[in-house]
Amino acid sequence: MKSLKWWFYHILVGGFAILLLYPVLWLLMSSFKPSSEIFVTADSLIPDPFILDNYALGWEGIAGNTFGVFITNTLVLVIFVLIGNLISSALIAFGFARLKFKGRGFWFGVMLVTLMLPGEVVMIPQYIIFSQLGWLNSIAPIAVPAYFGHPFFIFLLVQFIRTIPRELDEAAIIDGCSTFKVFYRIILPLITPALATTAIFSFYWTWDNLLGPVLYLNSPDKYTVSMALNMFLSNETVSNWGAMFAMSIVTLIPVFVIFFIFQRYIVDGISTSGLKG
Structure with a gap:
């Protein structure tokens, strides 16, 4: 009976894995087909002829x-956004989780409300502001906001910091450490898993972002x-479907590499952030 359950479980999981991976496999195989044949032979994975x-x-x-x-260009943008999200979100999360100030609960609630706002609500006001600042056709409108904190990452880090015993803070203060120290x-050092999760998601979202660059970048270079x-x-x-599919595979390589290298941090960061000490 136990062996039967084992086989059933693995067949079920394997079936779901094949179902989820099939679009990626189809994309890969289609990148080796002539553009005129991609949708004509869409039901066949094997390229005929096989071209590069x-x-x-x-x-x-x-x-x-x-x-x-x-x-x-994308790597430069990713680096600036990633650094901004890490620095600002960690500092803001520390303030919400550890510092006592008037209206802390209110401002934390306001921050969560901004997380729920649709992007379309702030799109036009932001565009007007960046246009008046002369930032159009640069990465500044996409990168600079990252240095003021991201609501999702702040919430993630706040939940993680709350799992750290306050006794560590008190012991450090007794030893002469300032708040910043x-x-x-x-x-x-103790929120490294959550910071890694922040960095990974920041990389993914910036790498795949289309709306921001379309709004603010005008020069092809x-x-x-x-x-x-x-x-x-x-x-x-x-449309040159073959070239687009080929370059789609190229752009997927960094995404897969980052995921397989740091997948442990994604799980640790999200699961631990759901706990409250």
Whole structure:
């Protein structure tokens, strides 16, 4: 009976895994097909003929910029946003979790309300502000807000910090540590799993972000990978599906690498943040 349950469990999980991975497998196989054959032979995974031209054509990029330029632009944006989210969210979360100030509960509630607001509500006011600041056609409108904290990451880190015993803070203060030293020497090293989770999600969301770059970036030499992939599609001429699928596979590689290397931190950071000490 136990053996039967084991087989049933693994067959069920394997079936779901195949179901979830099939779109990625189809994308990979389609990247080796001629563009004209991708949807004609959509029911067949095996490319016939098997070609590599899509990768060469896709890497040539658009508007005189190779796809390497778009990857570089995206990496620069990811680094700035990631650093901003880590620094600001950790500091704000420490304030909410450890410091006592008037209206702390109210402001924490306001922060959570901003998490629930649809992005469309603040899109136009933000665009007007950044336009008046002269930040259009730069990464500033996307990167700078990260240095003022992200509600989801703040909430995640607050929950994690609350699992750390306050006795550690009190012992550090008795030894002569200031509030900032308590944060830097005690809290920061102990919230590494939550910080890793913050960094991973920040990387994913920024790497895949399309709306922000479309709103604020106008020059092709500043485009991100999401914008470049979108440029392979055309409403007026024939869309280059083969090149787009090939470059989609290229852009998925960093995502898979980051996930498989740091998946343990994702689980630890989210599961532990759900506890309250």
